[in-house]
Amino acid sequence: MRRNRILLAMMAAAAGGDLALAQPREAPYAARPKVEARDGAGVYRAMCQGCHMPDGRGAAGAAAYPSLANNPKLAVAGYPLALVLKGQRAMPAVGAFLDDEQVAAVVGFIRTHFGNDYREAVAAADVGAMR
Structure with missing residues (x-):
């Protein structure tokens, strides 16, 4: 739980928010930082590139951040959608900071991008159904 709070604080800072906004899971939704970007590239820059890097190749250091580049696991849209919404292991559920359109x-x-060419569209309705 402490590691998740630290990650949330880092994401809040990266999104231009105040570190005090990163609250435990029980915090009201109004206390969560708001990501202003509406397009996929902007949301990626605000929420994802701090761990997955600007080129999507991931990183290793204090933790291992998987590469998104040329990643066959992204072929089925439900996989990255579930990770963004629900998180998994060290990946926090960043979908809590985004509305359905931003997640899509x-x-x-x-x-x-990043060498991936999976063109199946992801709609906001798909996100809402998975939430």
């Missing part, structure tokens, strides 16, 4: 945009972005 960033998932579409990572599936069509």
Whole structure:
């Protein structure tokens, strides 16, 4: 839980928010930082590139951040969608900071960039159904 709070604080700072906004999971939604970007590239820059790097190749250091580049796991849209919304292991559920349109945009972005060419569209309705 402490590691998740630290990650949330780092994401809040990267999004231009105040570190005090990164609250435990029980915090009201109004206390969460708001990501202003609406397009997939902007959401990626605000929420994802701090760990997955600007080129999507991931990183290793204090933790291992998986590469999104040329990633066959992104072929099925439900996989990255579930990770963004629900998180997994060290990946926090960053979908809590985004509305359905932003989640759809960033998932579409990572599936069509960094050497990926998965064109199946992800709609906001798909995100809402998975939430």
